[in-house]
Amino acid sequence: MTLPRNSPARLRTTLAAAAALATTAAAPLQAQSPAEGAPMFTPVTWERLVDAADEPHNWLMYNGTLDSQRFSRLDHIDRSNVADLELKWAHHIPRLDRAETTPLVVDGVMFITESPSNVVAVDAATGRPFWRYDHPLPDDLRICCGRNNRGVAILDELLFMSTLDAHLVAIDARTGSLVWNREVADHRGGYSKTAAPLVVKDRVVTGIAGGEFGIRGFLDAYDARTGELEWRTYTIPGPDHPDNLTWAGDSWRTGGSPTWITGSYDPELNLVYWGTGNPGPDWNGEVRPGDNLYSDSVLALDGDTGEMSWYFQFTPHDIHDWDAIQIPVLADIELAGEPRQAMLWANRNGFYYTLDRATGEFLLGEAFAHQTWAEGLDSNGRPIRRPNTSPSRTGTLVAPIAGGATNWWSPAYSPRTGLLYVNAFDGEALFFIRDEEYVEGDTYLGGGTETPLPIDHYHSAIRAIDPATGDVRWEFPMTPRSRAGVLATAGDLVFSASVDGYFYALDAESGAPLWQISLGGRVNASPMSYAVGGRQFVTMTIGNTLYTFGLDE
Amino acid sequence: MRRTTIAHLSGIAVLMAVAAVPWHAAAQAQESENPFTSRIDVRMGRQSYQAQCSTCHGINATGNPEVGGPDLSTGQFQRADGDPGLFRVIRDGIDGTAMIGLGADATEQSVWQIVTFLRSLAPAGVDTGGSAAAGRALFAGESDCARCHMVNGDGGRLGPDLSFVGDRRTPAELASDLVDPDAEVLPRWWTITATGPGGETVEGLRMSEDTFTYRIMDADENLRAFSKYGDWSYERTRASTMPGYAATLTVQERTDIVAYLYSLRRDR
Secondary structure (H helix, E strand, O other): OOOOOOOHHHHHHHHHHHHHHHHHHHOOHHHHOOOOOOOOOOOEOHHHHHOHHHOOOOEOOOOOOOOOOOEEOOOOOOOOOHHHOEEEEEEEOOOOOOOOOOOEEEOOEEEEEEOOOEEEEEEOOOOOEEEEEEOOOOOOOOOOOOOOOOOOEEEEOEEEEEOOOOEEEEEEOOOOOEEEEEEOOOHHHOOEOOOOOEEEOOEEEEOOEOOOOOOEOEEEEEEOOOOOEEEEEEOOOOOOOHHHHHOOOOHHHHOEOOOOOOOEEEOOOOEEEEEOOOEOOOOOHHHOOOOOOOOOEEEEEEOOOOOEEEEEEOOOOOOOOOOOOOOOEEEEEEEOOEEEEEEEEEOOOOEEEEEEOOOOOEEEEEEOOOOOOEEEEOOOOOEEEOOOOOOEOOOEEEOOOOOOOOOOOOOEEEOOOOEEEEEEEEOOEEEEEOOOOOOOOOOOOOEEEEOOOOHHHOEEEEEEEOOOOOOEEEEEEEOOOOOOOOEEEOOOEEEEEOOOOEEEEEEOOOOOEEEEEEOOOOOOOOOEEEEEOOEEEEEEEEOOEEEEEEOOO | OOOOHHHHHHHHHHHHHHHOOOOOOOOOOOOOOOOOOOHHHHHHHHHHHHHHOHHHHOOOOOOEOOOOEOOOOOOOOOOOOHHHHHHHHHHHOOOOOOOOOOOOOOOHHHHHHHHHHHHHHOOOOOOOOOOHHHHHHHHHOOOOHHHHOEEOOEEOOOOOOOOOHHHHOOHHHHHHHHHOHHHOOOHHHOEEEEEOOOOOEEEEEEEEEOOOEEEEEEOOOOEEEEEOOOOOEEEEEOOOOOOOOOOOOOHHHHHHHHHHHHOOOOOO
């Protein structure tokens, strides 16, 4: 189905893409977008992905660019006119579940993933469909948290999508035809896939979910054209590796450490960065004494071989389900007068970290949300645990909650303000420990949690963190807790949403609310921005509907 | 602290243990009170139940006449006294019947969790020791409760509808509601005071609140809506607007009112 690399047809499209690209840099935005009836989609080369920031009218990967800043360079919508935003179109997702998608936009065509594991391609100006791909699923799925999917990745003319039955599929971007379908793991063992993959050169890098089922996590890279597995790096080292000793006995075999969100890539360092999830079982650490490497960590892997360059573990021996399943945000910042190649990370455990992304060195860390489990971080960034914070038979009250001070929803970084924008929650929960036998394919939790007070008792906010100090510069309070990601734009705006269905824009410098609309549904997604016909749009999925807003002509 | 499923379940467990006749001395349950009563235990208990018991007692524990496994969902057991008795039957079985039991190897946790699961199916009937008829008269009459509370369509709007309050509160919790209303106030019953640009104030019960707006009902039962970023400022108070009745009602009166409130349940 895919055109062979050297076919004349492929050559033509590639040349057309190159021509389109050549005009991109210089021409004003109006000129880039196809006129009515003009050809829309063009193949997305690896070079285009590396330079994705230079074509801000497109949104070429889950977090916008390889550095995952979720920052749009479009500035048509800004602080002066954002109050005039109006609804342009809406796309209804037929299957009712949590909609967690971030769509891609490639030269006027938008690719939206839907529950459970489907894709639809629409005209990004109108929301009207070109095609849809419905992935067939078995009845015996093993999923912890809803039938959801967060988005596709693209290379050339192929879209790559994770499916709930733990497959990776490649779909033709022009027609929606299935090109290849690879089983990543056997879903009956508790494995599933929900995250958007990340394209690195000519490979598709992709993770796995199943941290609540006692899986052994890994990160894979597949040949984009054939779907052949090129490398697999386990997030729990085997017995031939000294770090395996951070797991007692055989506990490493069922130690979880999944990789269920999208990572980032630094082309200069050739390093892939990926967060890992909780060790299994979640709340009973007694069966797995030790630090449990590399759970709750960020891994830096060689982009060609998957070999580990460094790791940093945020929560050694986690017993509260604080997955380090956040987006590695890569930014070059100034710290104590020195330019640093940094990685910015607000973690589910309540602490914000600035790391050196070349070496993994811990540069600074501060609590950014209410937490009661640690005195602070030591000079290596290791938490200093407080006593009596472990899950107990009758319940131990600890902050943050299992769902975290933040979670998988994307943060955003604006190079203009130098601030990281994070959705934060100051909750607390009772943590219980229970004995649980591991049974393949069943949940393996070792306890559970309960929130002692109704959710409205707790504070939730978008917080603007200064990565050079770890200080919170401002916050915008939300009632109740939100599950939305954040988008920052060159119009000095921050877009996000509240759990009960507001979509809103804040001033990126002060946090002042500038625009909001109540859309009513529950929010579980992150916003993005693109342009068609010279007009900027912002898109957000709320409830079962994807909404696109723009300014009046 | 606030009501939770835990509090509710353990409340029942405690009451059951107290109500139970001392069980047979041979029972070797190491604890007389179920220590595993949280929602997690209900979930894990349901899992074990479905794996090991549902073939004979039905998937919803309502019995399987073909095999002779009795209904376990009523909260009433012929062969088991209280939680410890139930523990013993589930672990040791019933001699001479198809009810084999999990055996001595089963962990205490797993047995107790099945007990918790079965209890969760039918909160047990409890004798409150009061007169529901007398309580009803007090409620509607001199003690003024009906001014704020509705029961089956009759009464005021300034407090929660109590038509089915017996389903969500145990007698012990109801007794404490009457003397210590501030102990746990759901956000719906917080008070919001809004102050307008000219300094005028409006106070009301917090009907709902979100990131940008809130809605209240004032003392005259008017519905009002406000914006958080407009001309009005606001303040929340988490205390209850219900008076405490420790001094104004006698113990007997309160016991009767609890009997009445506890009788307000949906038919099962």
